[in-house]
Amino acid sequence: MHITLSINGKDHELDLDPRTSVLDALRDHLDLIGTKKGCDHGQCGACTVLVNGRRINSCLTLAVMHEGDAITTIEGLGTPEALSPLQAAFVAHDGFQCGYCTPGQICSATGMLEEMRAGWPSHVSEDLLAAPDLSDAEISERMSGNLCRCSAYTNIVAAITEVAEARDEAV
Amino acid sequence: MDVSLKMDEPVAESLLDTTNQNIVSQPVDRVEGPLKVSGTARYSAEYKFPGLLHGVLVSAPMGKGRILKIDAGSIEKLPGIVTVITDYDTFLRNPAQGQDEEAPEQGVRDVSYFGQPVALVVGESFEAARHGAQRIALDMRPDEGRFDFAARKHMAEPKKRSRKAQGDLDAALAAAHATIDAIWTTPSQTSAAMEPHAGIAVWEDNKLTLYGSYQMLASDRLQLADALGLKPEQVRIVARYVGGGFGGKLGISAESVAAAVAAMRLNRPVRVVMTRQQVTEATVRRSNTEQRIRLGADAEGRLTAVAHETITANLDRSSFSEPASASTQFLYGGQARLFLNSIVRMDQLLSASMRAPGEAVGMLALECAMDELAETLGMDPVALRLRNIPARHPMDGLPFSSRSLAECLEIGARDFGWSDRDPRPAQRREGDWWIGVGMAAAARSNMLIKSSARVMLAPDGTAVVETDLTDIGTGSYTILAQITAELLGLPVSSVEVRLGDTDFPPSSGSGGSFGAASAGSSVYLACESLRQEIAEKLGIAPKDLVLTEGMARHGNVSRPLHEILSGPLTAIGTIEPGEMEEKFVQAGFGAHFCEVGVNAHSGEVRVRRMESTFAAGRILNEKTATSQCLGGMVFGIGAALTEDLMHDPRNGAIVNHDLAEYHVPVNADIPALKVRFLEERDEKANPLFAKGIGELGISGAGAAVANAIYNACGVRVRDYPITLDKLIEKLPPA
């Protein structure tokens, strides 16, 4: 099928098998290899991308369903020379080891901080209506859809906290 | 120049203590970090080739039997199918064990375990190949399988040379003031690296290049060449980034051989990536174990008897048996001793090494037995351990190369606030939660493996390091850059480290926690040789040479490298193990302290706090070493609480073959863990004075959790993982 996908602000024309997931379209057809495949079943979060600002598992959705959507991948957040604040914080806090879950963690954290800013509660929020606080428990809970077998969790939370606090101060 | 060192003698002085560049040991950020966080680091499945074909493995749908027919015709007409590759003789029955120099057992007509890969469907696209692999008609004759461990364990056969005995165990136990005699069981576990096993095979000019996801390329290359009937020179393996290993990628597995067979037949590059389910069913597992531990102690808590017997499982003709007593053999004293491993033959996927093979599950038993013994004796568990640190190896009498176990226990206890603990269980309550604390020692053997590296120093003050070591998340890129920068007086950013390619000098590979020390020592030796060459050019003694900021200094004279070097200097360093490992017991040590909450109604366990203190010689990079330990500790928490690879005893299928059902810890399971390193140097280990760190963190970690659970709620569970169903009926009245 012929489709146009908008990825990181750029339109890409693609001829795809209708069975192609967003994940495989990115990795196999556009050489956007930053989005990783850990399970292909929505169980690990390695494939997390942002669609219209919301984080999703790109292995669980077909490319043909996303014409007209704005897809953001890890490559759209920053480059090695110009890292986004979260990318830089992950490096500084060693929020990864093998790096395979990392793009998904960072895309997920990017979307998650927006969700918190918008006041979405989580399973560990005491008050569903109050603005969520930036506790370790809130961040851990909201990041639990992203597995890290290297188990950098402690450092991932530290990296996200640093960025979130800096941003709150700036507001 | 080629230089080599065999560790037959202690190294008198390490250059790392005299060069004063203040780079080694520092918490330097990972040098490849910006590539990983921006998604530009390329892992093995991500290389692009014109005409690339996609292969999907076909898994056997039964646990035992014989393939009668795989009917390619049944899918040939589907769009995009190129062919079905069957090669009953060449495909691997099971993966290779790490460091093997030959192919593992080959041949797949007879199916030895559920999910064994038996064919490869090749398509023009991944979607086509996947559809074909799901649809293909496969005729198989089922045979009676051996799937029920509990029913078969009485048939366990002793593993050759695993029995070690000293003294009269029965008499020592009979005479002991206090004894423990109990059985601990641990389930099968899976490494579950986040990157599935993946390979792209390219066959060109009679040479195979495999972009693979493996840990030990030098031996993987020999295995792959042997499996395919090629000469090692015809095979190159590239693995620049590996998305985790944890033992699961030590030896070659089905995907690389299948991809290679297909590429050689079709003369096109072929990519094969295992599905997550295939990784779980058809790579390797840590065997389930049943461990009987017997301890005897006198009234002062001095051990007089130590026995640790282990039953494991494996496929026919596979001799690996999880060496659960590995650290029990040297951690504590006690004259009468017995160690033995036995193997039950099962038709289940290969048992092989997973992070800290031996200690990871052995210490789940030993360190809980010690906790029980302390309680029986009315002693503090820390004091019991301190009392039993042996002067020398309790059996062969060898001294320890370095050992800061007592310091780890004491400092760890102090920082954790251990003295506040109430030794009586079920005393502390916060709301719905019983709160308790527990501790365990950590110990993991240290090894050195032959390893080579090439270092090139250019006149412009840049250096390139090449070795076939992999960085599986361990920090190899970074520590090798640090060692080179330190010894050659360069900024870390002027050192380029090239890894993961068998075209480079062969290394130890990543495994057994020996990668950093082995490959790091080879880089050290190459740099030492380069320093000597520079000193010679200057006509001075090497010890008078100071290299710093791209300049060579001696006395008051300082000259830039480009004035001294007319061209690049190159040296290859090789380190080899020697008599030091026969004359000394070498191991890293530590102590874990943990606080848990156990829900008084449901039995749910939450780790609230965990602090671990380690000593493993020189720490080469505090940041990456800390991460290694954090990772190990989380593996330990997983082993204690959630990880349980379940085999269906009726048909051998793995019940929970994916990440939804096999529960690795998630972020919300892990509090802010703390790691502390104690200063130590080990001049018997290698010229870096460093010991392995990658597996020390897991060793004992889960036992600290289990002991904390007992302290919290008074329930001892000896059957891991400690899930709420095993606690709920025995909880004290809520």
Ligand code: FES
């Ligand atoms: S690959 Fe999509 S969630 Fe795992």
Ligand code: FES
């Ligand atoms: S960094 Fe390896 S899985 Fe997260």
